[in-house]
Amino acid sequence: MQQDPLFQEYENLKKQIHYHNYRYFVLDAPVISDAEYDRLVLRLKQIEFSHPEWVTPDSPSQRVGGMPLEKFNKVRHPSPILSLANGFTKADVLAWIERIRKLDPRVADADFVLEPKIDGLTVVLNYQNGVFTQGATRGDGEVGEDITANLRTIRSLPLVIPVNPDSPAVPDWLVVRGEAFIFLKDFEELNKRLAQSGEKPYLNPRNTAAGSLRQLDPSLTASRPINIYVYSIVASSAPLPQTQWDLLQTLKSWGFPVAREIKYCRSIEDVLNELDTWLEKRDALPYEADGVVIKVNNLELASSLGYVGKDPRGALAFKFPAREVTTRLLDIGVNVGRTGVLTPYAILEPVEIGGVVVKQATLHNFDFIREKDIRIGDHVMVKRAGDVIPYVIGPIVEMRTGEEKVFTPPEVCPACGQPVSHVEGEVAWYCVNVTCPAQIIRNLEHFVSRGAMDIVGLGIKIVEQLVESGLVHSPADLYFLRKEDLLKLEGFADKKAENILQSIRDSRSRPLSRLINALGIRGVGEVMAEELARHFEDLEHLSNATVEELMEIEGVGPNIAKSIVDWFRRPVNQEFLKKLREAGVWPTEQKPSEIREEQPLAGLTFVVTGTLKEFTRDGIKSYLESLGAKVTDSVSKNTSYLLVGENPGSKLEKARQLGVKLISEEELKQIIRKNK
Secondary structure: OOOOHHHHHHHHHHHHHHHHHHHHHHOOOOOOOHHHHHHHHHHHHHHHHHOHHHOOOOOHHHHHOOOOOOOOOEEEOOOOOOOOOEEOOHHHHHHHHHHHHHHOHHHHHOOEEEEEEEOOEEEEEEEEOOEEEEEEEOOOOOEEEEOHHHHOOOOOOOOEOOOOOOOOOOOOEEEEEEEEEOOHHHHHHHHHHHHHOOOOOOOOHHHHHHHHHOOOOHHHHHOOOOEEEEEEEEEEOOOOOOEHHHHHHHHHHHOOOOOOOOEEEOOHHHHHHHHHHHHHHHHHOOOOEEEEEEEEOEHHHHHHOOEEOOEEOOEEEEEOOOOEEEEEEEEEEEEEOOOOEEEEEEEEEEEEEOOEEEEEEEOOOHHHHHHHOOEEOOEEEEEEEOOOEEEEEEEOHHHOOOOOEEOOOOOEOOOOOOEOEOOOOOOOEEOOOOOOOOOHHHHHHHHOOOOOOOOOOOOHHHHHHHHHOOOOOOHHHHHHOOHHHHHOOOOOOHHHHHHHHHHHHHHHHOOHHHHHHHOOOOOOOHHHHHHHHHHOOOHHHHHOOOHHHHHOOOOOOHHHHHHHHHHHHOHHHHHHHHHHHHOOOOOOOOOHHHOOOOOOOOOOEEEEEOEOOOOOHHHHHHHHHHOOOEEOOOOOOOOOEEEEOEOOOHHHHHHHHHOOEEEOHHHHHHHHHHHO
16 A cells, blocks of 8 residues: 555645645645645545545544544543642742742743743643644643544644654654633634624633533534644653753644744843733733743753642743722622532622623622621622632722611521531631531532542432432431432432442441541541541540540641531531431441551651552552551651652652651652561
């Protein structure tokens, strides 16, 4: 087939069309007419019709979208797709520079690259031997959704690299990160066409692009004018350029679209001067952008600066000032969140902010309303922080008529009528009723989760079914379910019902620490639950504990102690505990003296940071505890070892400051072997 003239023509056609797509959609500089381009595509399709076995994923004909998908599969990224810390003023930029200069003196002489922070959808693109093979959303930074079929429809995304044969060699394996978005002019044209056809126009380009790429039918994505800009290499099988500027030029030479507005700056003084220019030209940009990303140009230096949480220290997002409008506050509502937090929100006279009609906005908390003296009926200033979340800035006092009403926070939960809880010194107010209707789904979801009672098979959909059918009003009701109850629910057959009932029965044997965690007491997670279980024999002893007794336990401060006491003193929660006991869910804990001293890690306290090669986070915790160790979430002077994996967080820096010993997984194995 290699000698077949028709096959050679077909391969040549693919290369030509890819090149002309690049000239047209990326460079905006076509070198052939539309008619000539159409003839090339027509000839390609004629050959593919005769020889469908020749068609490969890199063919230009594969951009139109395939069959609709049933769902998006999950994709694990080769390395974390991190977020960025934000700065809002030049003072924030200087403070950032000062912080990283203290970590590495080379920052004082560093150069920088400025890139637009485009308001779109982050995507991760995989190439094998130069061919686009997979694309995914950012997701949670570790795992995203596979949207390969939809990404193929983006004309500016190269299906094959390099597009230009004169480009540098491309690594066998390459993963790049970019932003999918819609140009403003294309967005206006799209809305114009929708209006002419009597359809509802879209409100903003960002949501339109994101929604289009998450369509299960790729042909719908293909009908939207989505573009893409690429700005970093996530992973590669070959060495990479040493500077961000050279990396962008390399990406561009391979045929990737790169933002034309990128700017090289020799010093931080140049950066500060350029920021003024960016602020002035914000409204002239051809796309929506909510800021400028400032990156240390030297990639080795940027990498050596490390991370703060999930934010790399070598870059900062300088956010543009948010847009503000004035409207009238019609009323103040109160939401009860799934975690029990009572949150006030503003009910507004509808107003448009940056292309979005806003009817509600956050009021942060009740202290904010009091401090700003915000009253029902006020004219208020409303802002969209980062052009996304609308919130009330404050009232325009000069426009008051005297008819405005002072708002009083509710004394009882609007969902269940139980008195609300507030810890002195904290901002939030809570409903701590474990059976509160507004929280029951979330409470149940937590109760059955792996770190709590670990009831296998009870996913969120079944939890919702149980609540909506009226079978479950509190987690304790799970232990009184009957097979005939479950068989009435949609999707339940005999085997499924029996499996779930067996999982519920099995959960009765979970240790006391799991049950304490499952209660959902504010401030009490897995680690704290284990501490409490070590000090109290069962829930009855814990429920009778005083604030003073609880504060004797390491890690328990006055607020957590008060939160625990308050939870157990609530009559509704006492009823819940009584029902658990009736169901036989009342575990007891071994006393400390009963724990075997000969365990290899007995008496040692571990903290874990970063991604481990051989263990998940839950897995290493269980493994260490099985060997007698104590595992905590935060580094302190009492920490014996910090177990360090890839991409460690801020715990590493704190451990170094406190002189805590750092160990790898291999060193951990050596300690265990030595102590056995």
